[in-house]
Amino acid sequence: MKYIPHSEAETRAMLESMGLSSVQDLFQCIPAALRLAADLPIPRGKSELELERYFYQLSRENDGVLEFTTFLGAGAYNHYVPAVIDGIISRSEFFTAYTPYQPEVSQGTLQAIFEYQTMVSQLTGMDVTNASMYDGATAVTEAVLLAQRARSSAKKVVVAGSLHPFYRQVMRTYVANFDLAVEEVPWDSTGRVDPVALAAAIDDATAAVVVQSPNFFGAVEDVAECARIAHARKALLVMAVTEAASLAAFKAPGELGADVVAGEGQSFGIPVSFGGPYLGIFSTRSEHLRRMPGRVVGMTEDTRGRRGFVLTLSTREQHIRREKATSNICTNQGLCALMASVYLAYTGKSGLRELCRQNLAKAHYAREQLCAVPGVLPRFSAPFFNEFVLTLPGDPHAFARFCKERQIVPGVPLKWFYPGLDQDMLFCVTEVNQRAEIDKLVAAVREFFARP
Amino acid sequence: MTQRVRKTISINESLLFEQVPGNRSTCDFPPLDVPSGEMADYVPRELLRDDIPGFPELNEVEVVRHFTRLSTHNYHVDLGLYPLGSCTMKYNPKINEKLARIPAFAQAHPLQLHENTQGCLKVLQKLADLLVKITGMDGVTLQPLAGAHGELTGMMLIRAALTARGNPRKKVLIPDSAHGTNPASAVLCGYTTVTLKSNASGCIDLDELRRHLDPDVACLMMTVPNTLGVFEENIQEVARLVHANGSFLYMDGANFNAFIGVARPGDMGVDVMHLNLHKTFSTPHGGGGPGAGPVVVVKELVPFLPMPVVSTKTDGSLFLDYNRPQSIGRVAAFYGNFGILLRALAYILREGSDGLRQVAENAVLNANYIRHHLSRDFHLEYRQPTLHEVVFDDKNQADAGVHTMDMAKRLLDLGFHPPTVYFPLIVPGAIMIEPTESESRAELDAFIDTMRQIAQEARESPKLLQDAPQDIRSTRFDEALAARKPVLIWKETGQA
Amino acid sequence: MYSDDYLYTKEHEWVRVENGEATLGITHHAQEELGEIVFVELPEVGKVLAAGDTLGSVESVKAVSDVYAPVSGEVIAANDLLADKPELVNQEPHSGGWIARIRLSDKSELDGLMSADDYEAYLGEEKKH
Structure with missing residues (x-):
């Protein structure tokens, strides 16, 4: 009723013009037995002011979200979100538009997506990028499904155990309905995928090898070596990414031999927002273009020869191909892709490079300082970006509880994800963490583990 | 009367990559407060890239003008009627945008301790509770990230329940008036699809349905009202036939806006239904997402819902419950499109029981x-x-x-x-x-x-x-x- | 429009047989129904097909149509020109827009196909529905 413009008189006049006396006449097609006699058993509507009070009250129950210093990463990253992003995406022209079905009045959305596709391709070093997917986990799963389409005899995918545990869970949920096995390979002492185990796991019926870099432990993988091993048995190499900012620092996956790059783009200006909405990134080589899931925007001309952009290659999609479609996806994360576009355009090449340098510098400073505490050991030796695993001289959960009093959220205890890594904790340090906060974390470690 | 011709600014906006070269990004960061080095001081040089060829380098004013000019080339709901059938382009309330941006929500990390995110968990629990009551069902998952994702999740739930009964079955029946996502989702869940021809009134033909109901049929997927806007005249009989065959009834909730507050799918014999929060519940379409596709289910399917779900501890506090042995697993990286779920909750609370019917x-x-x-x-x-x-x-x-x-x-x-x-x-x-x-x-x-x-x-x-x-x-x-x-x-x- | 030298299928394909080899494509009618063709998925040379198997597909902007093997046999050639110029299927559906060539394994299958007259009658029937 809050967002309905008709007055009662207007409603009556409309009904009269149609020869009706009541709105209820229009619902006679619903069997009477199914029509509710009473209102729904939920509260009556609130005023806007009441609504705002209610949500601010709830937000205060997130005590600690704003006050605490956090070193949490693991698939959701605290990067600075420049004000320009909200300035752009708050424009009704972008956020209240539909999917650009009518290109003549959707060039804003279409060109922005084309620019997004281009910038992500420049970062991944791949030929094509789609208009985005739901999130990193579903994007990686869709990459596996693409590989299965490319290799129709495939019976299995080989997945690094250091792929984000939640991503592996999503993949297993999806493939449970197919004749496709998921085999996990372990990591070695560097934290990277064990190349011998990887080679042994791949057979001629392997559709794809999925390797995340930097992986869940923060370790930068030898993607080129993994690609060589995969390609030797004609499997595709899917490179998963959870920390998209790292793409600006490390060699482009395309250069390293990846066939698909799939992952999470939340780092590009999207708030952590308790897990979503995020941005699934999906890039691949031209040869897989017609197997690629999701929407894609292409360049064309109008009848007067002026450049413009349209949704294209839609015959892959469900509304035309129905049960033969490449996937059931019929939208992208349009506004999140726009956020990424604005972020990338605003930050620019030099800004992204500086961002990467600061993440590297701060994370390395933090690890060095933490490892100077007696008993704290680096778990792995591989190069890392802004996340690393440390073995603590005690129970990480107890340490996390201790940190709460200090208003610190230290990192993610790994025991829950990886039984066996019982004393290990995954830390993330980004440009938003100040030196004083890092030093506070180090002091907390020092104090807690020095206790008798 | 308003002049209806809305000519937009006639500027052929160049691409970001075609802007005048020689610019420098105006983006800056605080000076490093830890020992400063180059990237190669931290990781081996051979891992690093030297350049991002072609990547833009612009100042803030140029970026803002670029995207603002692009925006003028879009039609949108705030400009006028957007009568896309099946898409439900209703007004997106401004207050919802404001609420979703409250910093303590927007900056909540998904792996933060439960005791620090009770507010977020309450948002999820409250929305879940309301969606169940509005639809007359028994349980819900908020995890699916879009309508089609909800469809897939719903199909997986059916498959899991049938497997638990002993046989996942093979086929899904879908009327010829259905959205293309329906068959695509069913196939992605490992089923083959059978198309049911509609009768002369565009509804499900009961004889055609009876002919196709056999022990291999896992479910019937139907949209109510269907894509013609017609309420399925025989829905109770359809549900009876489907259930008598040991099959499930799936309702595509894309058109729930037509009868929210007037009737409830739970009373119609529906077993599973996804809801498009970006349609019925007013969350913005964003030029093609993000949306959200919660799935409501009847009791038999509750144990199979994706994990985690929000549960209540004995002390009354909320937590993410992973102890769900029969769950189909996870369908998204975290807990759903939280920012969208919050907007939908705001909409439901603002409209209330009186508003939703209207x-x-x-x-x-x-x-x-x-x-x-x-x-x-x-x-x-x-x-x-x-x-x-x-x-x-x-x-x-x-x-x-x-x-x-x-x-x-x-x-x-x-x-x-x-x-x-x-x-x-x-x-x-x-x-x-x-x-x-x-x-x-x-x-x-x-x-x-x-x-x-x-x-x-x-x-x-x-x-x-x-x-x-x-x-x-x-x-x-x-x-x-x-x-x-x-x-x-x-x-x-x-x-x- | 429809040459007597060709045979036709109900799926709107044409077949021309020479020396035990069947060249095939989609008919003028089929390309007209599809509209502007933007992509042709060609079969792999060497693949052995049974009559009725999916051989490839033809895509326009708004539709996609599978192409079925009208006869059984091994694919001995595919029209690679279509990779770059799919519009040939629109422009010359019965000549330059051919899709594949199959070495017939069972000539008797040809008996099941339609003559030009039969096909035109069939088109007339279809139109009525």
């Missing part, structure tokens, strides 16, 4: 008002009563050589976004109009007048329609060119 009543009133006042000018293939949308076609105009697409493009010239065209497939040349409850009578009248003008133009000057649009920034695009030689990213050496 949402459906006014959506149906508006659609029927359009139907009534356009039915002399446009052909209506299926003539029975419709709820929230109406599907005309181009039969009255075809003799003049004017087709649905021509009329859609002419609407652009005259200041409106066109309806959904060429869907559902069972109506050739379909023009599917859904005004939603947000529109005033004046806006509806303006649209009706414009459509009548188009009908008249089709008789008198068809070329005006065949060449449309002419009065806006772009004329029709060559979609064959785009598909034959796909240019999907900008390249310096390529076409620019």
